[in-house]
Amino acid sequence: MRHPLVAAMLAISCAFTASADVLTIKKDAPKQYVVKKGDTLWDISGVYLNEPWQWPDLWQMNPQIANPHLIYPGDALTLIYDKDGNPRLVKNARYKKLSPEGRITPKGKQAVPTLPLELLRPYLSYEQAISADVIAEKPYILGASVNTKMNTMDHILYVKGDLNLNEAYAVYRKGSELIDPTSQEVLANKAELVAIVRAFRSGDVANGIPASVKIELIKQEIRPNDFLMPAMDGQLLPAYFTMKRPDTTMNGTIISSATELREFSTMDIVVLNLGSDQVKPGFVLDIQRQSPEVFDGANGPRYREDSTSLEKLITDTNDFLGVEADEDSKVWHMPKEKVGELMVFKVYDTVSYALIVKNQHPIRVGDYAVIN
Structure with missing residues (x-):
């Protein structure tokens, strides 16, 4: 009998090939679907797709579902096609009864909260x-x-x-x-x-x-x-991840990625400098990026890389001494801005691995993983 990890490795290699395919909707997929208590994104995507790990493509670019993790029991979803012919799921303004047997499940207080391991499996690196x-x-x-x-x-x-x-x-x-x-x-x-x-x-x-x-x-x-x-050391992940925002503030940094590429995107895996005393599997954190500082001097506002050597020297000296520059020569330290979200799925003593679940811009090493 094949070892479970071997079978998982083979499943992953097949899944990577499938994930690049164009979305194909099942022939028996319903035009409408009402979310039931206990449903997960994996379950709902599986109603429409033979490869449910392609769920980000099915849900993306839908203003009606700004965050697909926040759909509730009782929400009615409709299958539509965009101007390019791509299938999309959108949330109805109201539920339309399709048959005498159709019933609305009363909307509960809890959004669909769990993410099955099977959804992550195609993207896991061992x-x-x-x-x-x-x-x-x-x-x-x-x-x-x-x-x-x-x-x-x-x-x-x-x-x-x-x-x-x-x-x-x-x-x-x-x-x-x-x-x-x-x-x-x-x-x-x-x-x-x-x-x-x-x-x-x-x-x-x-x-x-x-x-x-x-x-x-x-x-x-x-x-x-x-x-x-x-073989199974470090590979025993939970079958389901309860996705939640941590209750406390958190400040971490993306220090590496599984691909070692310069930039990465949705469904790529990154490494955080947050260990088991700070995060747990299922924690959802914001990805933030530091906006570039601006030197505002005699020649007007300019980014640091466009400043002269003298301006950089003045800036660095003032920062080191902790003093403010004069009014005619000031460095503006800009805020961090959100560029995506990630979910922690594997935690070690000093670091953790996370899956990027949403991004507005390419994610990079050095971006921050935070809860404010």
Whole structure:
């Protein structure tokens, strides 16, 4: 029987392909749908789509549903097509009875509050955040049954470590450091999944006998010093996320992303410098960006990058000394503005992973994750 993580990996690879497809509405999809108690966005999208993870495209650009997470039992939704022929769900001003059996569910006080793991699955990366000290204690790859750096499904791998016989292990590679932008402290290291293996010899480190494993799934070449963890460690996410705004103020920063691209968007995964003492899975935070400062001097208002070297020097000196510039030469420090929202789904001691659920502009490393 295939290991659950292996099956999940295969499901993800298929889902990424499907997510790029044009929306296709089911042939038996209703023209109208009344939200029932217990419905989720996943449930409702599944009524209309064979691939419900495409829900952002179905709900986007609808002024009637400014926030699709805030639909309530009793709300009536109608399937329409925009000027480009794209299907969209909109909320009716009032419910129209479609048949003698149709009934309105009384509107409750609670909006649709949950997000199933299945909705996130196509976008999850099997990346973890682990401290370098913990990584150093893990079993690691010594070599293989053949003298090659490109280990494949047919190769046997040897491991320095005492493994449990017949247990599945995930092979990870130590990645880049996750650094707090304020303290410059290394919070953790990224750990990227490269393979799934199964132990058929347990090994005995004390007597110099390596453990032996066979490869069950491989994402990329396995290298010496890649480390092992039980396959399900860090992968046991809740089946449903209760989406909520934290009750307290919160100030964090996006310090990395799963893609390592310069900019990212809805359904991309980012890393925050907020740990388990600050956030929980399901927390929804605003993404804010600092507006650029303006130097207002003799030559008129200009952004910092357009200012002269002397103006920058004066600005930096005044900031360092904590003094105000004169009235004819002033730096204006602008406020932060909201550019999107994210939902935390995986939490570690010092960092957390979050899914961007909405954005008005491309999101970048350095943007803030806050609750004011």
